[in-house]
Amino acid sequence: MVTVAVDAGGADLGPREVAAGAARAAEKGIRVVLFGSASEIGAVPAGIELVDAPVSIAKQAEPANAVRTTPEASIVQATRAVAEGRAQAFVSGGSTGPALAAALFNLRRDRGVYRPALALPIPNPGRSPILLLDVGANVTCRPEHLVQFAHMGSAFAQAVLGLDSPRVALLSNGEEPGKGTPELVAAHEQLAGSRGTGLGFVGNIEGTQIFEGVADVVVMDGFTGNITLKLIEGVSSRALRVVTETAATTARGRLGNSLIGPAMEQLRESIDPEGPGGAYMLGLRQLGVVAHGRFSARGFAHAIEVAARGVQQDVIGRTRTALQEAGALRPASGRESPGDDGPGRDRPKRELAAGPSEPAATVSTQ
């Protein structure tokens, strides 16, 4: 039985909504330890262990600092529970920055991993989902980060999406290997060479191709990932709106709208951020899932379920093995350029100094 530590602070609809989601997950046989304000949550649903943690740092502008100075914060306690073995994965219901900072502080990066990444499976009706990563953990990335993301994504697609040999692509502004930012061009070269060992690397794809079924895993830096994700959501919604609003100007069109209602509903579901439950945080020593603060109980229940599934499918172990076999792990010591994330052991403090969502954190390592 898997235990998931859930941060109930920071959710837009309040900790009670998260608790309701936790109750649904508990009904499916998942043990949940909930960290949030006992007075706001009120009656604790059956099957849930509640730890009173009324302090939330979800809205803090400097998450790294907040994590260090607020050990009692709900997300800090939730990640500590995983670090101490009281749970096997955590779910954050607040914003990405504090969740990432708390995870780096308490769980730390897995040995040989440069940067954790957020991976999100996007439904593609009639086809298998497309895994996008990084969807927001790292604003800028070096080539070796992107190379690791490719392996992390592939291992995840095998473990969780059930694909035997996932096809992995880089998102770029052209299919040719020379297209893209300098970081993408270098990552392409490494993935096409020995660093792509064991990987079904299919090269670059363009934005038009994401849903064409040419790749199962699409790798990008966290800035591009955020833009991509938001565009998928925004452009799909707009397409639905344009069609239904235009149709609604005539009687024929209004009838048409009602007849294709189920089809519209299917598209709406495919872009519903609550469906996938949130993004998986990969590259840490244990698993985390970052839900969106806007989620309702349904979304939080999904987040807890996917976290439990990730533990059962050993996402972390499989990712570690894939990186190892491809020789894509960070060298152990002394072989890196100055300013690298290494050398040697993890340095959570250094990363935390600037904060994971601060551009400065990545500038200083270039």
Add this chain to the structure above:
Amino acid sequence: MVTVAVDAGGADLGPREVAAGAARAAEKGIRVVLFGSASEIGAVPAGIELVDAPVSIAKQAEPANAVRTTPEASIVQATRAVAEGRAQAFVSGGSTGPALAAALFNLRRDRGVYRPALALPIPNPGRSPILLLDVGANVTCRPEHLVQFAHMGSAFAQAVLGLDSPRVALLSNGEEPGKGTPELVAAHEQLAGSRGTGLGFVGNIEGTQIFEGVADVVVMDGFTGNITLKLIEGVSSRALRVVTETAATTARGRLGNSLIGPAMEQLRESIDPEGPGGAYMLGLRQLGVVAHGRFSARGFAHAIEVAARGVQQDVIGRTRTALQEAGALRPASGRESPGDDGPGRDRPKRELAAGPSEPAATVSTQ
């Protein structure tokens, strides 16, 4: 009467298709000088002046080098015609790289402009179009480039889209001023300060907001612009496909599909790349329009028409004035950091050395 120099080389459907588009534009009172293979084009349509230029460099991997060594190439001749005053704008029917290289070589950057940008108005049914720039001229950009793009886009929106005070935004991964790449954060700071003088700067917007009508001009680097453009195209097409295919599995849905046909058609038109005719190349001493190689005669006709309209509306002059009034022009000399695009006069040769579509061109200036 405006004369447009048109490169007929590089179009996927061949130079005859470009000639057919030119004929349509000529019917609307635009003078066209066509540069392409006389033997392939055959009979010259009425109102068109044909210059036999059978050599195309549209598919060359190193456009900058090709431009220098192939003065007889159709795109090189077309841009030279504009430089020598035989035409007031050019239209390229091939790929962006050679068009940009030829334009930099023959037309050069306007005084005080760091980099030319490609600006594309995207239809937004029921609302005014959204101008995106840069959609592909510069893979990476420094903050001062983005600041100039903001002014170029605003001037364009006034001149061509007819907006009195366009609202200008930066595309980022969050609305807060501190969100985004280091370049975006710095550009935001400048635009919120004196470098935003005369500009309706509204701050950062996210990908979900592009079509929400919160900004008329959305600024980004050319890599992000390419991804954005292709995602809008790809995600809209997918949305249409999912809805119609899902609906088509039932008799009710098939009827619904036929009833909302006109609404679907309107969305299809709004994402048809041939509609806007191509992207405007801003920041040069004269105007260029980059059509897509896949275009049919209809798209090329649009491209020639928008080029002529840009000349009539004095896009170049208005852009120059806007940059000047905001103090956003490149300093005249000696006040720049090493590795800048300056100092002083334009340096087309230096930019051409690496080629406009080569990442190396931008790496070297960071």
